[in-house]
């Protein structure tokens with residue numbers, strides 16, 4: 001049976017799962033930066049002690065950039081490059097938490113709020129495990145979410161490819177958002 005037929009049938013009998021689905025959306029965001037000697041390593045707004053960090057116009061926070069793209073994607077509001085172009089000097093070395101704050105403002109305006117976030121950071125070195133809870137707390141403070149609604153995982157590149165060779169850092173973020181008001 002086609003999905004459309006399933007919905008038609010359920011709507012006719014008074015049960016409206018379609019309404020439920022319209023209140024929830026999913027988004028995905030990815031980001032990658034080149035690792036460069038002497039740059040600060042900032043992830044989720046936390047500075048992690050290391051001799052190299054992401055090259056970028058802003059602070060190169062791949063986790064926040066991917067999170068912004070996931071939230072914008074869920075709202076179908078384009079991407080971080082559209083809203084915060086790297087040709088704009090205002091974002092030079094910018095604290096990416098400010099970009100995330102702006103995205104949260106857009107969510108509020110459009111009547112959405114995040115439900116949960118699941119993130120994976122791909123990085124060969126340093127080990128992120130000691131910093132994971134601090135990163136989650138940082139993201140919770142910017143988004144207004146509870147810490148237990150934010151998952152941050154870390155994976156190495158198994159010494160292969162740009163991540164594994166220490167040449168790149170990458171993040172993948174999936175988020176769920178729910179409508180809280182109609183604009």
Ligand SMILES: [Zn+2]
Pocket residue numbers: 031032033056060061062065
């Ligand atoms: Zn980025």
